[in-house]
Amino acid sequence: MPINGNQRPTQRQIAAQVGVSVATVSRILNAQETKPERWASPKTVAAIQAAAAELGYRRNALAVGLRTQRSHTIGVLLAGLGDDPTARIVAGIDEVAREHNLTTLVTTTDDNPTLRTERTFSMLDRSVDGLIFADAHLEESFLDQLQALNIPFTLVQRRHRHHVGVTADDLMAGTLAADHLINSGRQQLAVITAPRYMSTGYERTKAYVERVAQAGLAEPRVLETGVDVEAGRQAALILLDGQGWTPNGVFATDDSAALGAIGVFRQRGWRVPEDIAVIGCHDTPTAAATGLSSLSTDLKAMGRRAMELLLDRFAGLEIESERLPVSLRVRHSTDPNQPIGTTRAE
Amino acid sequence: MPINGNQRPTQRQIAAQVGVSVATVSRILNAQETKPERWASPKTVAAIQAAAAELGYRRNALAVGLRTQRSHTIGVLLAGLGDDPTARIVAGIDEVAREHNLTTLVTTTDDNPTLRTERTFSMLDRSVDGLIFADAHLEESFLDQLQALNIPFTLVQRRHRHHVGVTADDLMAGTLAADHLINSGRQQLAVITAPRYMSTGYERTKAYVERVAQAGLAEPRVLETGVDVEAGRQAALILLDGQGWTPNGVFATDDSAALGAIGVFRQRGWRVPEDIAVIGCHDTPTAAATGLSSLSTDLKAMGRRAMELLLDRFAGLEIESERLPVSLRVRHSTDPNQPIGTTRAE
DNA sequence: CTGAAAGCGCTAACAT
DNA sequence: ATGTTAGCGCTTTCAG
Numbered sequence: 086m087p088i089n090g091n092q093r094p095t096q097r098q099i100a101a102q103v104g105v106s107v108a109t110v111s112r113i114l115n116a117q118e119t120k121p122e123r124w125a126s127p128k129t130v131a132a133i134q135a136a137a138a139e140l141g142y143r144r145n146a147l148a149v150g151l152r153t154q155r156s157h158t159i160g161v162l163l164a165g166l167g168d169d170p171t172a173r174i175v176a177g178i179d180e181v182a183r184e185h186n187l188t189t190l191v192t193t194t195d196d197n198p199t200l201r202t203e204r205t206f207s208m209l210d211r212s213v214d215g216l217i218f219a220d221a222h223l224e225e226s227f228l229d230q231l232q233a234l235n236i237p238f239t240l241v242q243r244r245h246r247h248h249v250g251v252t253a254d255d256l257m258a259g260t261l262a263a264d265h266l267i268n269s270g271r272q273q274l275a276v277i278t279a280p281r282y283m284s285t286g287y288e289r290t291k292a293y294v295e296r297v298a299q300a301g302l303a304e305p306r307v308l309e310t311g312v313d314v315e316a317g318r319q320a321a322l323i324l325l326d327g328q329g330w331t332p333n334g335v336f337a338t339d340d341s342a343a344l345g346a347i348g349v350f351r352q353r354g355w356r357v358p359e360d361i362a363v364i365g366c367h368d369t370p371t372a373a374a375t376g377l378s379s380l381s382t383d384l385k386a387m388g389r390r391a392m393e394l395l396l397d398r399f400a401g402l403e404i405e406s407e408r409l410p411v412s413l414r415v416r417h418s419t420d421p422n423q424p425i426g427t428t429r430a431e
Numbered sequence: 432m433p434i435n436g437n438q439r440p441t442q443r444q445i446a447a448q449v450g451v452s453v454a455t456v457s458r459i460l461n462a463q464e465t466k467p468e469r470w471a472s473p474k475t476v477a478a479i480q481a482a483a484a485e486l487g488y489r490r491n492a493l494a495v496g497l498r499t500q501r502s503h504t505i506g507v508l509l510a511g512l513g514d515d516p517t518a519r520i521v522a523g524i525d526e527v528a529r530e531h532n533l534t535t536l537v538t539t540t541d542d543n544p545t546l547r548t549e550r551t552f553s554m555l556d557r558s559v560d561g562l563i564f565a566d567a568h569l570e571e572s573f574l575d576q577l578q579a580l581n582i583p584f585t586l587v588q589r590r591h592r593h594h595v596g597v598t599a600d601d602l603m604a605g606t607l608a609a610d611h612l613i614n615s616g617r618q619q620l621a622v623i624t625a626p627r628y629m630s631t632g633y634e635r636t637k638a639y640v641e642r643v644a645q646a647g648l649a650e651p652r653v654l655e656t657g658v659d660v661e662a663g664r665q666a667a668l669i670l671l672d673g674q675g676w677t678p679n680g681v682f683a684t685d686d687s688a689a690l691g692a693i694g695v696f697r698q699r700g701w702r703v704p705e706d707i708a709v710i711g712c713h714d715t716p717t718a719a720a721t722g723l724s725s726l727s728t729d730l731k732a733m734g735r736r737a738m739e740l741l742l743d744r745f746a747g748l749e750i751e752s753e754r755l756p757v758s759l760r761v762r763h764s765t766d767p768n769q770p771i772g773t774t775r776a777e
Numbered sequence: 778c779t780g781a782a783a784g785c786g787c788t789a790a791c792a793t
Numbered sequence: 794a795t796g797t798t799a800g801c802g803c804t805t806t807c808a809g
Contacts, residue, residue: 093555095786106796111788125794146556147502148786151493151801166537167518175512179539188553191512191537193525207534209439210492211557314716341717348720351771370660371687371717374694425697441802452780457804472778494802497785 094140102140103132110137114144150212159395160208161191162201164220168313168341169369170384174219174241177388185396187214194220196282202227209236215395221245222282237398241391242384244284244406249398251390253382254408255285259292261380261413262336262364267300269419271334271362274305277320277346278338279312286312286338289366293336306330312338317345325353333361334419340365340372340379347377347418362419376417376425382409440486448486449478456483460490496558505741506554507537508547510566514659514687515715516730517565520587523734524563531742533560540566542628548573555582561741567591568628583744587737588730590630590752595744597736599728600754601631605638607726607759608682608710613646615765617680617708620651623666623692624684625658632658632684635712639682652676658684663691671699679707680765686711686718686725693723693764708765722763722771728755 096110103110105125113125113133125133136142150156159182163171175191182189190208194201201220205227208216216238221228228248231238240250266274276293279286290307297305306327308320317337324332324346337343343365347357355361365372368381387409394404417423442456449456459479482488496502505528509517521537528535536554540547547566551573554562562584567574574594577584586596612620622639625632636653643651652673654666663683670678670692683689689711693703701707711718714727733755740750763769 097786107787108789108797109795111786112795115788129794143552143556145497145558145786146553147493147497147558148801149788151491151497151785151803152787152789154801156493165518166512166521167515169513172511172513175539188550189538192535193521204534206489207492210489212491212493314720318720344717345720348722351722371690374660374664374691375721376694376697443802453803454781454805455779457802458779461804475778491802494785495804497787497801498803498805500785 093145094142095145096142098140099133099136099142102136103129105129105133109133114142154212156212156214157186158188158190158211158213159392160205160211160213160216161189162205162208162216162218162220163191163193164196165193166191169371170242170367171219173384174388174391177385177390178217178241178392179388180385181389181392181396196220196222198222198225198227205231215239215399217241217391217395218250219243221248221250221284223284223287224282237395239391239395239398239404241387242285244288249394249404249406251387251394251407251409252284253387254411255288256292258338258366258380258382258411259289259294259336260296261411262289262366263293263296263300265364265378265413265415265419266334266336266362267297267302269334269358269362272302273330273332274302274334274336275308275320275324275332276305276336276338277308277310277317277342280309283312289336289338306332310342312342314341314345314348317342317347318349319345321346321349325349335361335363337363337365340367340369340377343377343379343418344371344375347375358417358419358421364419368414372414372416376423378416378419378423379414381412381414439491440483440488441491442488444486445479445482445488448482449475451475451479455479460488500558502558502560503532504534504536504557504559505738506551506557506559506562507535508551508554508562508564508566509537509539510542511539515717516588516713519730520565520734520737523731523736524587524738525734526731527735527738527742542566542568544568544571544573551577561585561745563587563737563741564596565589567594567596567630569630569633570628583741585737585741585744585750587733588631590634595740595750595752597733597740597753597755598630599730599733600757601634602638604684604712604726604728604757605635605640605682606642607757608635608712609639609642609646611710611724611759611761611765612680612682612708613643613648615680615704615708618648619676619678620648620680620682621654621666621670621678622651622682622684623654623656623663623688626655629658635682635684652678656688658688660687660691660694663688663693664695665691667692667695671695681707681709682712683709684712686713686715686723689723689725689764690717690721693721704763704765704767710765714760718760718762722769724762724765725760727758727760 096107100107100110219242221243278290310316310320364378366380368379372379442453446453446456538550565588567589624636656662656666710724712726714725718725
């Protein structure tokens with residue numbers, strides 16, 4: 086029912102006004118980068134450009150896309166917006182896209198396969214040139230199908246078998262977390278993590294558990310409740326009701342979950358870090374502000390690389406997955422010698 | 432350089448395969464809701480539908496949009512991703528959009544006028560049917576220009592003069608915050624708020640200051656550092672260096688800023704809430720987890736209404752701005768009797 | 778019930 | 794240096 090109201094000026098109008106054919110108008114208006122004088126006399130060029138400016142002409146992206154089979158558009162599929170790590174990744178993607186005159190179309194899938202399929206095809210219906218998925222699920226075949234359709238895409242943040250993507254070195258993250266807690270003298274360990282379908286939580290947890298085993302400590306309790314504040318709360322409630330067993334060190338594979346857990350611990354009178362040390366992941370500003378130890382990766386760079394790899398793929402190059410390094414940021418939640426409140430974020 | 436690879440099946444292919452004209456194919460495939468039998472013999476209908484399914488046919492949205500001048504697409508302009516309130520608003524918008532078979536195209540503007548203009552026109556180039564802005568600036572003329580172009584849009588979260596939008600009752604928010612702090616016996620008050628161009632912070636602060644004046648207390652200190660964790664930190668550092676004046680109650684117009692401030696206060700050895708009470712805004716999960724008092728609005732409903740009003744506008748109805756009610760959630764950061772950690776989020 | 782034809786706005790051979 | 798022509802994939806009169 087709606088109408089984009091205003092009928093926008095077309096090349097035809099410019100052509101009529103200047104007294105040339107639309108072909109000439111098209112050529113001139115496309116020659117921004119290359120020298121427009123190559124295509125028409127200086128006089129015509131000037132007249133066309135003047136008319137375009139006067140009318141406020143803008144190319145109709147639908148018509149161009151239909152004609153050229155290229156939309157200069159990249160679809161970005163996120164599990165959700167609203168978390169800081171995702172925002173940083175998207176910022177990186179956007180940055181590179183802009184550098185290459187590409188537009189990003191962002192949408193969310195809620196980690197729901199149906200929604201993801203629907204929205205992916207909705208983007209393909211719009212002839213996106215390529216896709217970036219930040220919401221891969223380990224055991225799904227969807228990405229294989231897309232690849233079979235010869236649709237260019239890269240992954241970011243979460244891995245999926247052989248598909249090319251840029252992630253953090255999540256195995257290193259798990260190892261660093263375990264080492265840090267063990268070195269702080271913690272022996273009864275737990276981990277709060279994502280459902281298994283996320284490679285991030287899966288790998289962090291796997292490496293963590295392995296490192297704890299290497300150290301000869303008891304197997305950590307693994308709670309797969311999720312990666313948000315509420316998930317952290319739930320996990321903490323389960324830990325509090327440990328039936329005799331009491332943890333004194335917890336790795337949450339996400340800062341929000343860590344904060345949720347800390348809230349519960351404090352409510353029950355446990356001191357952090359004295360009674361229980363907690364380390365999160367992603368080094369969000371909130372972690373810095375609340376003195377939460379965390380693991381840090383350059384997420385904006387992660388987004389940039391995912392976009393750059395997609396561009397390489399467009400260019401026909403062979404591309405390979407990359408893993409970005411992870412570093413440890415020690416704050417008060419694992420080390421009582423650190424200040425309680427803010428540690429300046431980098 | 433890229434290619435959407437796969438040449439997708441077209442109506443022409445279906446027509447050829449079935450032995451009818453593309454016109455018939457188009458009619459049948461468009462008649463999903465209405466009875467397709469109205470347009471063709473049951474036999475033809477079945478054959479066309481079978482062929483479409485077999486080939487995996489999907490309509491080319493660019494072609495449809497070009498032909499019909501309607502894209503079934505709504506552009507959503509956000510200041511940024513990564514914060515919980517925005518995510519909830521978008522969820523509401525998406526929900527209604529989906530109910531009406533509309534696709535949302537989400538992008539960010541970073542509160543940067545240049546980027547906002549660029550990306551708005553980029554959406555218009557794609558023939559979006561309408562726009563929703565969550566990033567209005569109070570003293571800008573951009574929205575007036577758009578209205579002059581007869582482009583349908585609504586605002587959400589932030590107001591802008593006469594343009595129709597859905598916001599929280601931010602004046603009530605400021606009043607509630609002031610009352611709460613005053614009733615808790617706080618007399619030296621401050622407020623951490625957004626730059627003036629955001630109606631949210633502006634109105635919350637205005638009402639807060641007025642209420643404090645009504646109560647006969649000293650004028651609150653106003654810090655316009657922003658609405659993220661870092662802004663809260665900066666504001667707190669300024670407050671700590673108050674040159675003789677010491678606040679004991681702070682309203683931060685955003686939960687993240689509140690957390691940033693609390694981090695600094697605790698680092699300097701101030702107890703929250705004993706030495707200084709802090710109340711935030713948006714009632715995020717993190718606020719619940721960390722025991723931060725806050726002001727709550729149904730942000731998803733806000734997004735829903737903004738989208739619904741846009742639909743009304745499409746339908747030619749007169750639409751009016753709406754303000755959603757705000758309620759107070761008292762937690763430990765303003766009331767020592769509340770538990771330190773988590774209060775269950777609603 | 779179905780087809781032919783025109784055209785949305787643009788680009789890209791191919792002419793001249 | 795510029796125009797003519799064809800057509801991307803689809804919808805929509807208008808005929809029959």
